[in-house]
Amino acid sequence: MESSRLFFIIMFLYTIVLSISSINCTEKNNNLVTNQAALFVFGDSLFDAGNLKYINSTSGFQSNFFPYGQTTFKFPTGRVSDGRLITDFIAENAWLPLIPPNLLPSNSHSQFTYGANFAFGGAGALVETLPGMEVYKMGGRKFGFLNMGAYECAPGISILDTTNIGSCSKPVAELIYLYNKKFPGALRRLQRELPGFRYALHDYHTSLLERINNPSKYGFKEGKMGCCGSGLLRGINTCGNQMRHSYELCENVTDYLFFDASHLTEKAHQQFAELMWSGPPNVTGPYNLKALFELN
Incomplete structure (x- = not known):
């Protein structure tokens, strides 16, 4: 629309995109035009607020x-956690309501006053789903990114080597390292090539690995075992009995970094959201999300 100017902040993790937009809205009573921030989310289960439960999908991927x-x-x-996600806390920091899943039947598709959540659990990084330059062409100028987290040490991965249970997967770590090494350079290149492009990159790998290796430093008692699941380290993803298998559930979820075999607890999400929102340049830079919101 001509009357709506969109300025996007995008955050990527694997296939994840989180967009925060500034939209001009007209109030019905007095025709006053106000500048309303809005949050748009794209990605996989880290950010999925419940879209997956509205489509036909293998129950093992769902969290209903x-x-x-x-x-x-x-x-x-439908959130794959015991509570709120990173995006929920970011919305709260931006004085926005929780952003509902786009497929929520009561959600209006015609107007996104506060934004929309398009993230889907199990979303893949497929060529045909890549957004390309579409967001930039629509006015996107402010972007936020996460590098790849330390999921080589997640409970579901660290039980794969039966000779060394609890150890991080070296093959997975090597792939993540290669990606994270190249990613900052790609962002700097985009900043040179795209007029107005500004971004925040959070070092999610370091932040997560720190909490896995030093849980007590960040208020956790357990950094390598899931709160919910079965088997060693509760690393078998049977949480919620969705596959008709029994599962174990911890007594105090706030003691745990991981909620299930690969997803984090609400307590962990809040910590990462704060680092992305107001972290220093060596943690989230060259801008953090708060700075991008305030940037004209």
């Missing part, structure tokens, strides 16, 4: 079961 959602919402919302 207790104990998902037990902490804040007291019922499963």
Whole structure:
């Protein structure tokens, strides 16, 4: 629309995109035009607020079961965690309501006053799904990114080597290292080539690995075992009994970094959201998200 100017902040993790836009809105009563921030989210299960439950999908990929959602919402919302996600806390920091899944039946598709969540659990990095330059062409200028997290040490990965249970996977770590090494250079190149391009890059790998190796330093008791699941380190993803298998559930979820075999707890999400929102340049830079919101 001519009357709507969009300025996007995009955050990427694997196939994840989070967009924060500034939209001119007209109030019905007095025709006053106000500048309304909006948050748009694209990606996989790290950011999925419940879209997956509205499509036909293998139940093993879904989280429409207790104990998902037990902490804040007291019922499963489709978020793959015990509570809120990183994007939920970012929305709160930006004084926005929680951004609903785009496929929520009551969600309006015609107007996105506060944004929309398009993330899907299990989303793949496929050539045909890459956004290309579309967001930039629509006015996107402010972008936020996460590098690849230290998932080589997640419970579901660290049980694969039966001779060394609890150890991080070297093959996975090598692939993540290669990606993270190249990523900053690609962003700097985009900044040189695209007029107005500004970005925040959070070092998610270091932040997550720090908490895995030193959980007590960040208020956790357990950094390598999941709160919910089965098997060694609760690294088998049976949480919620979605595959008709039994599972174990920890007594105190706030003691844990990981909620299930590969997804984090609400407590962890809040910490990462704060680092992305207001972290120093060596953690989130060259801008953090707060600075991008304030940038004209």
